[in-house]
Amino acid sequence: MKNIQIKASSFFELLKMKDTSMWEIFAQMIDGEEKEIIFLDDEEKILFNYFLPDNIEKLDEDRKQFAEEYAGKLSGLN
Template structure:
């Protein structure tokens, strides 16, 4: 498994500038091998990780699961 380190703030700023979603970027990274994406803060401290699946079908399942969990967390804040 390959590890990919990403500075979270720069990554999400780039997504805003390019008006694209992280799922589109993740889809472009799929090549049949599983990868661990490691998101770091500006001080190189671990924020979170994501295991990029080896196929688009699983990525779509992850996207839906993430959207559901995110929606539930947002509704809990209201």
């Protein structure tokens, strides 16, 4: 399994500038090998990680689950 480290602030800024979603980027990274994506803050400390699956179907399942959990967290803030 490959480990990929990404600076979170730069990554999400790039997504905004390109007007794309992280899921589109993740889909482009799929090549049949599972990868661990490690998101770092500006001080190189781990914020969170995501295990990129080896196929699009699993990525779509992850995206749906993320959307449900995110919506649930947002509704809890109101």
